[in-house]
Amino acid sequence: MRLQNKVAVITGGAQGIGRAIALGMGREGAKVVVADLQGEKAKTVADEVRTLGTDAIAVAVNVASEPSVKRLADQTFECFGRIDILINDAGVYLKSPVVSKSEEEWDRTLDVNLGGNFLCARSFVPAMRTQKSGRIISIASSIAHSGAREFADYAASKAGIIGFVKALARELGPDGITVNAICPGSANTDMPRRHRSEEETMARLRATPLGHVLEPEDIAGPILFLASDAAAYITGQAYNINCGTVMI
Amino acid sequence: MSQVALVTGGGNGIGRAVARRLAATGITVIIADYDHAAAEQVRCEIVDAGGTADALSIDVTVARDAKAVVTDVSQRFGPIDILANIAGGSFYTKRIEDFTWTEWKHVIDTNLKGTFLMCREVAPIMQKQKSGRILNTASNYGVTGSALRVPYSAAKAGIISFTKSLAMELAADGIRLNTVAPGPTDTPRVMEKETGEARKQRWYSSIPLGRTGKPEDLAELYYFLTTPESAAITGQTFHCNGGLL
Numbered sequence: 001m002r003l004q005n006k007v008a009v010i011t012g013g014a015q016g017i018g019r020a021i022a023l024g025m026g027r028e029g030a031k032v033v034v035a036d037l038q039g040e041k042a043k044t045v046a047d048e049v050r051t052l053g054t055d056a057i058a059v060a061v062n063v064a065s066e067p068s069v070k071r072l073a074d075q076t077f078e079c080f081g082r083i084d085i086l087i088n089d090a091g092v093y094l095k096s097p098v099v100s101k102s103e104e105e106w107d108r109t110l111d112v113n114l115g116g117n118f119l120c121a122r123s124f125v126p127a128m129r130t131q132k133s134g135r136i137i138s139i140a141s142s143i144a145h146s147g148a149r150e151f152a153d154y155a156a157s158k159a160g161i162i163g164f165v166k167a168l169a170r171e172l173g174p175d176g177i178t179v180n181a182i183c184p185g186s187a188n189t190d191m192p193r194r195h196r197s198e199e200e201t202m203a204r205l206r207a208t209p210l211g212h213v214l215e216p217e218d219i220a221g222p223i224l225f226l227a228s229d230a231a232a233y234i235t236g237q238a239y240n241i242n243c244g245t246v247m248i
Numbered sequence: 249m250s251q252v253a254l255v256t257g258g259g260n261g262i263g264r265a266v267a268r269r270l271a272a273t274g275i276t277v278i279i280a281d282y283d284h285a286a287a288e289q290v291r292c293e294i295v296d297a298g299g300t301a302d303a304l305s306i307d308v309t310v311a312r313d314a315k316a317v318v319t320d321v322s323q324r325f326g327p328i329d330i331l332a333n334i335a336g337g338s339f340y341t342k343r344i345e346d347f348t349w350t351e352w353k354h355v356i357d358t359n360l361k362g363t364f365l366m367c368r369e370v371a372p373i374m375q376k377q378k379s380g381r382i383l384n385t386a387s388n389y390g391v392t393g394s395a396l397r398v399p400y401s402a403a404k405a406g407i408i409s410f411t412k413s414l415a416m417e418l419a420a421d422g423i424r425l426n427t428v429a430p431g432p433t434d435t436p437r438v439m440e441k442e443t444g445e446a447r448k449q450r451w452y453s454s455i456p457l458g459r460t461g462k463p464e465d466l467a468e469l470y471y472f473l474t475t476p477e478s479a480a481i482t483g484q485t486f487h488c489n490g491g492l493l
Contacts, residue, residue, distance in 0.1 A: 244415055244419045
């Protein structure tokens with residue numbers, strides 16, 4: 001097991017990619033904090049993680065609220081005493097053309113998707129600095145590179161994550177903390193289904209060069225690698241996982 | 249049955265670490281290197297550690313060498329599952345006007361043409377099997393460029409784009425290609441030219457993680473890209489440089 005006794009916090013851990021990461025971390029022996037706006041769903045995932053034979057707790061969190069993120073950090077330290085791995089996966093995906101996008105919608109996307117990275121880093125980095133070790137992995141998107149019609153706020157927030165990660169990697173490298181991003185393509189989760197029919201969603205998911213439908217587990221695997229000792233020399237990167245749909 | 253990996257440039261540095269890493273997981277590794285004695289040495293290290301390996305001589309710039317090695321390996325060990333193209337080098341550091349055509353060809357051919365020749369021989373085998381992984385080796389210089397290493401930077405940039413193009417060509421056959429781009433790495437070849445102290449002076453302040461890379465750091469990334477955990481990854485470039493870039 002590659003992550004024995006490490007403590008991992010996964011925001012957005014209640015479903016989709018975040019859930020696959022939480023379960024993957026649990027399988028590798030990590031103690032898992034499943035943090036999500038949907039507290040009840042987070043509890044279910046924490047239960048699932050515990051059946052793998054490791055510890056897990058669920059915390060309801062709004063990553064765009066500083067007091068809420070502070071409570072997440074407090075509960076993490078109270079239960080497990082440390083933080084080794086922070087996975088920033090919480091995000092929203094709202095569709096509307098730029099000209100009719102409300103300021104509220106814009107703020108929500110940027111505050112959750114990008115601001116959440118900032119607030120979580122601020123709450124967890126001091127402990128990582130003290131330990132002189134840590135892994136931060138943020139979930140960006142291939143849309144950061146390709147853009148997407150009617151998702152300008154989402155594309156901007158995800159590209160922002162890449163810039164944030166590169167800057168933070170430079171800031172935290174001297175303390176032995178690595179910071180990386182993953183840019184998944186469209187994955188077989190609820191998210192793409194929010195704005196498309198089931199048929200259209202599956203057709204799009206299948207239309208990749210590898211002809212492989214991107215599953216949450218395909219994204220969790222590389223994250224486990226980045227969280228492990230094997231990736232000690234990798235920082236400031238944004239690795240693409242998209243079955244070959246975007247190559248940049 | 250054990251998987252079969254062919255590692256060019258496997259006799260030294262990053263290639264050696266990759267050969268050893270793959271062999272440690274039970275993969276049969278064929279080390280192909282210009283320096284036969286070095287390849288043989290790595291073969292012995294792997295066999296002594298309980299692994300399976302063979303050593304072959306190759307000049308990756310020569311088409312008939314590439315063909316002969318791939319034919320020999322497939323006949324004796326079965327279809328190649330993993331090709332790691334690591335043979336390469338910058339060889340010279342000098343101003344463009346001082347580069348001869350022969351030197352230019354040496355650098356471009358060893359890095360870029362060698363990658364092409366090996367892929368051309370191995371791709372049909374993988375296509376027949378409907379699976380395979382090819383790992384090519386670039387450099388941070390392939391993205392940033394490097395003064396006094398013009399041919400090397402051009403060759404490495406070429407490898408990144410070559411890999412994307414071939415990844416598109418072979419994706420439908422279930423073959424994945426990716427590029428690993430090492431940063432400054434402490435290989436014997438580099439350490440011969442520069443003392444540890446000089447390297448510290450040159451690099452440490454610009455590398456956020458505060459050290460140059462070890463061949464073993466890179467080997468982990470190559471190995472990851474051969475595993476099912478990377479099943480959805482193709483056509484990508486993986487920098488491993490301590491945050492330099």
